[in-house]
Amino acid sequence: MREKTISNSYLSFLCAELAMLIDAGLTLNDGVHILYEDETSRDGKAVIQRLINELETSNQFSTALQKSSVFPAYMIQMVEIGERTGRIEQTLKALAEYYERQNRLSAAVKKSVLYPAIMLVLMIAVVLVLIIQVLPIFNDVFGRLGTQMSPIATALMNFGSWLTGASAIIAAVVFIILVFIVTVALFPKLRSTIRASFLNKWGNKGIFGKIASSRYVYAMALSMASGLDTLDSIHAAAKASGGSRAVDDMHKKCNGLIEDGAPLHEALSKSGILSNQEGKMLSIGAKSGKADLAMSEIARKSDIDVREHIDSIISRIEPSLVIASSVIVGVILLSVMLPLMGIMTALG
Numbered sequence: 001m002r003e004k005t006i007s008n009s010y011l012s013f014l015c016a017e018l019a020m021l022i023d024a025g026l027t028l029n030d031g032v033h034i035l036y037e038d039e040t041s042r043d044g045k046a047v048i049q050r051l052i053n054e055l056e057t058s059n060q061f062s063t064a065l066q067k068s069s070v071f072p073a074y075m076i077q078m079v080e081i082g083e084r085t086g087r088i089e090q091t092l093k094a095l096a097e098y099y100e101r102q103n104r105l106s107a108a109v110k111k112s113v114l115y116p117a118i119m120l121v122l123m124i125a126v127v128l129v130l131i132i133q134v135l136p137i138f139n140d141v142f143g144r145l146g147t148q149m150s151p152i153a154t155a156l157m158n159f160g161s162w163l164t165g166a167s168a169i170i171a172a173v174v175f176i177i178l179v180f181i182v183t184v185a186l187f188p189k190l191r192s193t194i195r196a197s198f199l200n201k202w203g204n205k206g207i208f209g210k211i212a213s214s215r216y217v218y219a220m221a222l223s224m225a226s227g228l229d230t231l232d233s234i235h236a237a238a239k240a241s242g243g244s245r246a247v248d249d250m251h252k253k254c255n256g257l258i259e260d261g262a263p264l265h266e267a268l269s270k271s272g273i274l275s276n277q278e279g280k281m282l283s284i285g286a287k288s289g290k291a292d293l294a295m296s297e298i299a300r301k302s303d304i305d306v307r308e309h310i311d312s313i314i315s316r317i318e319p320s321l322v323i324a325s326s327v328i329v330g331v332i333l334l335s336v337m338l339p340l341m342g343i344m345t346a347l348g
Contacts, residue, residue, distance in 0.1 A: 006047065006070060008103035015075075016096035022089045028061045061088070074219070075099075077236060081228055094222045101218060101303055105211060108310045112207075116317040123325035130332050131160035138336045153335040207309055212247045213273050214306045218299040224292040230264055264291070274298065 014035070021031035032055060036048040047070055054064035062080035065071045075095060082091025135149070135157040142149050149157070163170065184191050216237050223233035238251035250271050257267035264286065269279030278298045285294020 006072075008099040008106060010044065010047075011072070011075065012096045012099035012103060015092045015099065019089050019092035019096060022092070028088070029055055074236075074239065077239070078222065081223070081232075081236070085228075090225065091222075094225055098218060098222055102215070105214070105303075105306065108307055109207075109211070112310045112314050112317075115314060116321060119318060119321045119325075123321060123328075126325065127328055127332070128160070128163070130329065131156045132164060135160060135332070135336065138340070142339070147339070150335045150339055152331065156332060156335075207306070207313065209247075209272075210302075210306050210309055212250075214299070214302040216251075216273050217268075217278075217295060217302050221292065221295040221299040224295055231258065234258065234264075278302075 017035055018028065018031050021034060022028065026034070032048060032051055036045060036052060039045045039048055047068075050068040050070060051064055054067040055061070058064040058067060060080070060083055062076055062083055065076045065079060078091055078095055079088065082088040135153060138153070139149055139157055148154065184194060220233050220237035223236040224230075228236060234251075234255060238248070238255070250273055254267045254271035254273060257270055258264065262270070263283070265274070265279040265282040268274040268282065269276055274282065278301070281298055282291065282294050285291045285297075
């Protein structure tokens with residue numbers, strides 16, 4: 001099973017179950033064997049079996065995770081930190097929360113894209129039916145009455161006729177697009193390349209910037225809770241939330257400010273990772289000796305902010321599409337019905 005096929009949801013359950021077994025007094029090795037016995041899915045058994053095989057020759061759980069070649073680098077790194085600091089149970093619990101949060105974020109992003117896309121396709125379909133099928137019928141009716149449709153309706157009907165004539169070309173374009181989508185879905189490397197190109201340009205802007213910052217502060221909160229010092233936490237968080245040029249530039253700026261002697265809250269605020277208000281909260285937490293708790297609270301609020309921002313985007317897009325489709329359909333119908341009503345009034 002490849003790393004790409006392991007979902008955040010599965011990783012969250014895996015970490016939570018291991019943490020519960022450790023809390024019950026079992027070793028990680030025994031816990032993994034119990035998970036294998038209780039696993040019902042074939043893919044899940046394959047993952048755990050590879051982990052069991054590596055545990056037979058590895059002294060450290062983190063080493064077995066790495067050698068199995070199916071687990072994400074961030075999970076391996078954090079488990080290694082948990083082993084080093086003697087807080088493996090707390091680390092696994094934090095990882096369970098981390099991957100559950102990543103799963104919610106991914107679901108929210110997909111939802112924000114899927115619903116508007118479906119509405120857009122439906123809107124286009126309705127308009128095409130009107131200009132290709134309905135308007136020619138009205139044109140025949142107007143012709144029999146010895147008049148013509150309005151210029152707007154005539155132009156739309158002509159456009160529909162052009163679309164019908166170019167149907168072969170349009171079908172070919174749609175086919176190429178579908179082939180491209182299927183190709184991207186089947187080849188993870190190509191998908192990663194496209195995603196990286198997009199994030200390199202837009203990764204620190206809008207909702208994508210909020211998601212990157214949210215992942216950073218949550219990863220840093222997890223690192224600090226696992227016993228890492230500030231510098232190591234910064235590097236771990238950057239590794240977990242980076243991957244695009246735009247986001248990596250923010251991290252480099254933050255690291256540079258830290259190296260120049262700036263306090264953590266100031267470096268995170270000036271680099272654009274935290275807002276001024278969040279930076280103030282972190283500053284107060286540091287002064288009170290509870291920087292890790294302050295970072296955890298910032299991460300919680302950041303998660304809420306991202307979800308609210310996504311909901312806000314959806315709440316704006318959906319009504320906009322409904323209004324646009326209603327206006328377009330209304331213009332088409334009025335451009336036909338008003339002249340027709342005038343004719344019927346004259347005949348009556």
